[in-house]
Amino acid sequence: MVNDGSEPSVEVESPEPGAYNLRLYVAGQTPKSLAAIANLKAICEDHLSGRYSIEVIDLTVTPQLAAGDQIVALPTLVRTLPPPLKRVIGDLSNTEKVLVGLDIRPRLASTS
Amino acid sequence: MQHLQDHHASAAAAGLAKTPTGIRGLDDITLGGLPNGRPSLLCGAAGCGKTLFSMTFLVNGVIAYDEPGVFMSFEERARDLEDNVASLGYHVADLVAAKKLVIDHIHIEHSEIEESGEYDLEGLFVRLGFAIDSIGAKRVVLDTIEALFSGLADTALLRAELRRLFGWLKDKGVTAIITAERGEGQLTRFGIEEYVSDCVILLDNRVEEQITTRRLRVVKYRGSAHGTNEYPFLIDDEGITVLPITSAGLEHKISQEPVSTGVDDLDAMLGAGGYFRGSSVLISGLAGTGKSTYGAAFVDAACRRGARCLYFAFEESPEQIARNMRSVGFNLQRHVDSGLLRFEAARPSIYGFEMHLARMYRDIERFEPQAIVVDPISAFRGPSLEIHATLVRLADICKSRGITAVFTSLSTVGDQMNESERSVSSLMDTWISLTDMEANGERNRVLYILKSRGMSHSKQLREYLLSDNGIHFVDVYAGPEGVLTGTARLAQEARERESSNARQQNIQKMHRELTRKREAAERRIAELHADLAREEDEVQRIIEQEETREETLGTDRSTMATARGHQHGQ
Numbered sequence: 001m002v003n004d005g006s007e008p009s010v011e012v013e014s015p016e017p018g019a020y021n022l023r024l025y026v027a028g029q030t031p032k033s034l035a036a037i038a039n040l041k042a043i044c045e046d047h048l049s050g051r052y053s054i055e056v057i058d059l060t061v062t063p064q065l066a067a068g069d070q071i072v073a074l075p076t077l078v079r080t081l082p083p084p085l086k087r088v089i090g091d092l093s094n095t096e097k098v099l100v101g102l103d104i105r106p107r108l109a110s111t112s
Numbered sequence: 113m114q115h116l117q118d119h120h121a122s123a124a125a126a127g128l129a130k131t132p133t134g135i136r137g138l139d140d141i142t143l144g145g146l147p148n149g150r151p152s153l154l155c156g157a158a159g160c161g162k163t164l165f166s167m168t169f170l171v172n173g174v175i176a177y178d179e180p181g182v183f184m185s186f187e188e189r190a191r192d193l194e195d196n197v198a199s200l201g202y203h204v205a206d207l208v209a210a211k212k213l214v215i216d217h218i219h220i221e222h223s224e225i226e227e228s229g230e231y232d233l234e235g236l237f238v239r240l241g242f243a244i245d246s247i248g249a250k251r252v253v254l255d256t257i258e259a260l261f262s263g264l265a266d267t268a269l270l271r272a273e274l275r276r277l278f279g280w281l282k283d284k285g286v287t288a289i290i291t292a293e294r295g296e297g298q299l300t301r302f303g304i305e306e307y308v309s310d311c312v313i314l315l316d317n318r319v320e321e322q323i324t325t326r327r328l329r330v331v332k333y334r335g336s337a338h339g340t341n342e343y344p345f346l347i348d349d350e351g352i353t354v355l356p357i358t359s360a361g362l363e364h365k366i367s368q369e370p371v372s373t374g375v376d377d378l379d380a381m382l383g384a385g386g387y388f389r390g391s392s393v394l395i396s397g398l399a400g401t402g403k404s405t406y407g408a409a410f411v412d413a414a415c416r417r418g419a420r421c422l423y424f425a426f427e428e429s430p431e432q433i434a435r436n437m438r439s440v441g442f443n444l445q446r447h448v449d450s451g452l453l454r455f456e457a458a459r460p461s462i463y464g465f466e467m468h469l470a471r472m473y474r475d476i477e478r479f480e481p482q483a484i485v486v487d488p489i490s491a492f493r494g495p496s497l498e499i500h501a502t503l504v505r506l507a508d509i510c511k512s513r514g515i516t517a518v519f520t521s522l523s524t525v526g527d528q529m530n531e532s533e534r535s536v537s538s539l540m541d542t543w544i545s546l547t548d549m550e551a552n553g554e555r556n557r558v559l560y561i562l563k564s565r566g567m568s569h570s571k572q573l574r575e576y577l578l579s580d581n582g583i584h585f586v587d588v589y590a591g592p593e594g595v596l597t598g599t600a601r602l603a604q605e606a607r608e609r610e611s612s613n614a615r616q617q618n619i620q621k622m623h624r625e626l627t628r629k630r631e632a633a634e635r636r637i638a639e640l641h642a643d644l645a646r647e648e649d650e651v652q653r654i655i656e657q658e659e660t661r662e663e664t665l666g667t668d669r670s671t672m673a674t675a676r677g678h679q680h681g682q
Contacts (some may be wrong), residue, residue: 015444027234027235066235066238067242071239072233072239072264073233084226091231093228093229097226097229100226
């Protein structure tokens with residue numbers, strides 16, 4: 001699961017130590033895919049500003065990458081760093097669940 | 113199985129294309145295999161062999177039909193899977209390396225996944241599509257797809273996606289097996305039989321009297337005839353064998369050709385000169401009457417003719433049989449070495465009755481013998497109905513292939529027929545009974561033919577001896593005092609000889625008497641002759657005397673007349 005940084009659809013925003021490395025798997029430019037990308041960017045800007053990197057992988061282009069991260073449902077967001085590996089599936093429209101899923105916010109603290 | 117082959121042909125002609133699984137028996141039951149280009153459902157409780165079954169489908173596809181396959185495992189990891197199927201003799205890793213097989217393990221852990229918003233299973237489609245396209249797969253297995261239900265919360269979405277997946281598989285044109293756990297009151301736990309409706313096969317694993325029997329049933333097969341019974345199947349180091357029970361009907365060809373029993377005297381007793389080729393023979397008898405020896409004699413004779421024989425031993429090891437039979441003059445090891453004879457030995461309690469049958473069926477299929485011996489069928493214990501059903505199938509399998517089958521059965525003293533005999537007696541074309549006759553402190557072995565269909569056989573009881581050069585018959589004394597064997601027979605024969613001697617002496621005495629009487633009579637006749645002769649002599653003498661006197665008297669008279677005339681004449 002090494003981020004080789006050579007993907008065509010990589011958007012890198014200030015990779016610094018302790019940062020969140022996020023990988024978003026989608027299949028084509030479906031409404032769900034586009035929604036997921038937009039939702040993820042918004043959440044990261046709001047909560048992880050300056051310490052995250054997002055890699056979007058389109059499986060219609062690189063289907064061989066699906067097995068490596070055990071992708072079944074799409075869209076799937078995988079947090080590769082910091083460990084442990086975390087997954088969130090869906091179009092990420094429920095911000096609260098994304099924050100819990102990525103361990104950005106503890107499950108009980110729920111202020112928006 | 114010839115008529116089934118015909119069915120294959122007619123099914124193909126009807127237009128329903130089928131993909132052979134390469135699993136012996138299953139392709140017979142389904143009349144050709146699984147529906148080509150469609151998904152089939154394979155369901156059963158845990159431990160039924162679903163994974164092994166579906167992996168066999170793929171491995172056979174690669175090896176026998178040159179159809180690459182994809183195995184999507186939702187439960188076992190690829191490595192574990194490879195290790196598990198290695199026990200069936202499959203070298204899956206080699207096939208993977210040769211790009212004939214793809215194994216993809218799909219792991220979904222509910223606790224690791226957070227769901228946020230809408231999603232679909234496109235990722236699964238992408239992986240499956242990629243795997244299929246990478247090797248040009250024609251066969252796909254999804255094992256066990258219901259694992260998704262425990263990994264993902266939205267079951268309504270899952271159902272919709274599964275429906276889409278099965279449709280997608282059809283569009284891809286791959287022949288797929290989808291496995292599922294058996295559910296309460298329905299075929300699968302999550303009711304996915306609703307979506308996979310072309311062909312549903314149910315596997316079952318039942319334990320009866322501590323013996324497990326695996327069974328298979330084709331629940332439905334849209335657009336095709338199929339066998340509807342439960343069929344036992346076997347998983348062992350040589351793969352999977354399904355036993356098609358109904359594959360054999362009563363339409364087998366019969367033969368008039370006799371095959372030697374290996375005992376010349378028995379050949380003579382059976383009117384035809386031996387058993388008929390392809391017939392079923394039961395040799396029942398008490399312990400130690402030489403049932404196995406008759407089996408060995410038959411095998412030995414068959415191998416000498418160059419026929420292939422399969423000997424199923426359930427009580428003795430092959431070495432033991434070979435050694436024991438050498439003592440009665442049958443060198444079976446020679447035939448084993450030449451490849452004509454094969455022993456298959458197993459303890460009856462290792463598997464269920466039907467599993468034994470499945471194994472025998474497989475061995476017969478593989479070895480293609482002309483003759484088999486099952487020694488003994490009485491070793492099997494179980495419900496008589498099951499024994500009967502199983503033996504019917506075995507006899508049918510043999511008959512349909514023209515294999516002459518000799519079954520031995522151990523009888524017990526007291527009851528004439530035991531369970532296994534009673535249940536198979538009607539199946540047997542020839543039934544030879546071996547018994548012991550006990551008298552005068554010894555046992556002697558006696559044989560008789562209870563029945564032998566289609567030949568005029570001897571009804572005699574015959575005593576036989578197991579010598580160091582085979583089995584030999586001795587004439588039995590059958591008389592008013594019953595059947596006598598052994599020393600009783602010898603004694604009786606001695607008695608007969610004695611009385612015969614007495615009769616001889618009597619005759620000689622009568623002869624002597626007669627001779628004596630004749631001599632006496634002749635003596636009397638001689639005496640009478642002598643008397644007569646004496647009398648004749650006497651009479652002759654008297655006559656002569658009389659004549660002499662007459663003469664003398666005449667002479668005297670003339671003398672006197674002369675004398676007187678002289679006196680008168682003067």
